[in-house]
Amino acid sequence: MARELLTQDELSELAAELEAWDVSGSELRRTFRFGNFVEAFGFMAAAALVAEKMDHHPNWSNVYSTVEVALNTHDRGGVTELDAALARAMDGLAGAAG
Numbered sequence: 371m372a373r374e375l376l377t378q379d380e381l382s383e384l385a386a387e388l389e390a391w392d393v394s395g396s397e398l399r400r401t402f403r404f405g406n407f408v409e410a411f412g413f414m415a416a417a418a419l420v421a422e423k424m425d426h427h428p429n430w431s432n433v434y435s436t437v438e439v440a441l442n443t444h445d446r447g448g449v450t451e452l453d454a455a456l457a458r459a460m461d462g463l464a465g466a467a468g
């Protein structure tokens with residue numbers, strides 16, 4: 371099920387798939403770097419719509435052109451397939467940036 375914690379094997383597979391993400395802890399972490407604030411905020415606005423549709427929301431912060439993201443499933447206390455799906459969506463939205 372999407373809301374079950376991923377196993378160590380599944381996390382290893384995910385680490386190989388999501389090259390730009392740090393999969394080592396109890397959350398998926400990535401720093402996105404854009405050309406300027408408007409691009410960073412545009413990414414956040416687009417990602418927010420995806421997250422709301424999924425009913426699965428990122429922990430993130432923004433400083434000018436940088437967006438730091440940490441994904442986990444709060445009510446499971448770790449990483450589930452929902453986090454993987456949101457990470458993939460964010461990678462798609464960021465395009466070549468990062």
Ligand code: H2B
Nearest residue numbers: 425426427428442443444445446
């Ligand atoms: N987002 C994340 N990242 N983890 C959750 O456990 C979570 C969420 N729970 N978004 C959702 C909302 C829950 O609070 C609502 C009621 O479905």
